[in-house]
């Protein structure tokens with residue numbers, strides 16, 4: 075494209091080639107360089123998607139922690155997603171952020187995917203609708219959304235090197251659909267290209283997807299940035315539709331791209347096209363003085379081109395604080411809305427009388443609350459989506475507030491498979507006495523470079539801390555809040571560790587990265603801990619001497635990995651996540667289970683909170699099983715045998731196995747509920763809030779019993795998407811896996827529903843149904859009417875084609891109109907390379923495919 079015929083051409087024409095190229099790689103980990111002469115402000119990006127973390131990867135300022143993605147999609151309600159997008163934009167305004175790196179619109183393909191908690195669903199339409207509403211809510215308030223990760227990035231194992239082999243039909247109909255809906259229809263202003271390859275071509279170089287489909291066929295005019303360190307080659311990425319390399323300041327573009335243009339391998343028009351898209355993004359987010367959208371900025375002047383004045387701040391003031399009353403209300407309400415009641419026999423929930431505080435309800439009054447997740451509720455997953463929340467709430471706190479003396483709380487069994495950074499409340503800076511650590515940075519000769527307080531007990535060194543030279547060693551010091559006795563003590567991070575207690579060296583350890591993925595090395599560094607008997611209030615120092623990692627050598631160990639010299643990944647070796655491990659060594663699992671049994675027997679009603687942790691549901695690695703970690707299944711079984719009534723709360727975003735399902739009365743899927751999580755769960759358990767959620771993913775009955783399972787690529791690094799378009803429930807419906815535990819769309823809520831007449835009232839451009847639903851329960855409740863389409867042609871699987879919800883008072887009937895989306899009534903005909911209509915078939919009205927209420931044939 076030539077620069078002559080668009081509004082940014084006069085600005086671009088003022089820049090030399092070097093200046094243009096400079097704009098196309100980040101300045102720091104999360105910012106872009108500005109350019110005063112053309113009135114371009116340095117743009118600021120922040121992760122996403124479950125909070126706006128700010129410019130620091132670890133240990134940044136306190137920001138609101140939202141319920142994870144599956145709780146947002148779990149509401150099956152555009153209004154909820156739009157409100158979340160708007161709230162995130164407010165968080166962005168508060169921190170001066172132009173672009174939020176979310177939503178994640180990859181799909182829940184195999185339930186083993188470590189990062190599914192960031193993504194909405196196994197279904198592309200539910201994902202696309204949720205993402206579109208989120209994008210609208212965010213961008214209507216002036217903050218850019220970034221759809222990630224384009225595309226076929228459904229698992230983490232070897233994510234930088236693996237090649238997702240997907241048919242063009244599955245790509246178009248399934249994996250690209252959420253991008254199409256949120257980019258083309260909702261108009262997301264940016265997209266992030268994934269780490270992986272798609273059919274042999276890197277996502278950052280994939281001209282077919284980036285240029286032909288996204289920018290070409292969809293006419294999308296936003297900016298395509300790389301995932302962090304994902305750009306592998308200079309010329310191929312610049313010509314393959316990538317507009318921006320992240321992060322900076324170094325990377326495969328810079329001087330190399332200038333030289334490639336001079337050589338004629340990349341045309342200057344291509345560079346101009348990337349700059350145009352960058353300027354458009356800046357314009358849309360208020361980072362360009364001459365912008366159309368933001369003309370006038372906040373100071374009432376129109377700026378005008380190059381008038382020399384500063385770019386007016388586009389950021390609104392007076393945004394709610396992360397711990398304000400309004401945020402608490404919003405975050406609690408949204409979390410509760412997305413929770414899913416999957417079983418509720420004998421009316422076990424809500425806990426009677428609890429909402430009003432009345433003592434002695436029909437469930438016997440007393441409640442034993444059991445489980446590690448009851449006292450350490452997991453509010454978020456791991457990796458780049460993590461934020462530093464102002465507070466976190468536990469189910470124990472939430473229920474104690476509501477049940478008072480009726481409640482007994484018993485900690486559960488161990489749920490971790492790796493040591494974790496110390497709870498900051500357990501460690502204090504020896505210099506200031508504040509919670510957290512003292513961190514001393516040392517040069518190679520041992521001289522002290524700096525000593526600083528760290529509010530958390532883990533930090534990322536060398537990435538976003540503004541240090542020109544990484545230190546050769548760090549010393550983490552803390553005074554522990556321990557009683558005399560056993561403490562688990564250790565460190566997280568690669569290198570040589572020396573641990574000292576009260577001045578005496580007590581242990582050394584050498585920890586090395588394993589695996590062949592630098593991202594995993596950074597996000598999940600090696601960790602070590604051992605039990606030590608310590609005096610009360612022990613003073614601990616842990617010195618870590620870094621050992622440089624030769625990524626070239628490490629990656630070379632896998633012969634299938636071939637990296638170009640300029641690959642951005644090769645420069646990730648200089649930063650390290652480090653942390654201090656320190657926690658009281660508690661009682662044994664057997665003691666914990668025995669205490670739980672006794673409490674359950676005494677109370678009659680038991681609530682057991684089980685779940686996964688941020689080690690299981692995390693970026694950079696996948697799960698190996700859906701079984702709950704540790705002895706949690708045994709804990710549930712033994713408590714259920716002891717109690718009269720047992721309620722299980724699953725504190726995880728993605729499917730877990732429930733071998734005890736028949737032994738318990740009720741199961742609530744609570745997701746990863748964010749900072750208000752403990753209160754939201756308690757509000758649902760006591761009936762103060764309605765769990766209106768419906769499952770966003772089908773729950774397999776056993777490991778391996780799903781249409782797609784393996785997440786590890788083969789020796790040639792290929793992962794074959796053999797399930798084609800029959801992803802998730804579509805594949806189960808086609809008989810590709812044994813009967814699931816629970817279907818997508820399943821969810822009981824506290825209402826009960828009778829379906830009346832179902833009328834097909836339109837077919838153009840897609841079917842519209844009117845469905846009568848009556849709330850036959852004694853509470854006001856909400857129903858979500860789901861419509862699935864099964865095309866006549868057996869090769870085209872059943873698919874969710876429309877849904878709509880309604881709040882209905884007790885005994886009332888509502889007519890719910892479901893307008894199906896025409897995109898689900900087309901098929902990609904690969905032989906001719908175009909879409910063909912899919913008209914005939916059957917519509918199924920269902921509360922998840924395990925509870926079908928009506929069928930309508932489509933001639």
Ligand code: BGC
Pocket residue numbers: 121175222301302458593
């Ligand atoms: C993740 C992205 C994230 C980026 C920046 C990458 O590791 O894949 O989703 O936005 O880091 O933190």
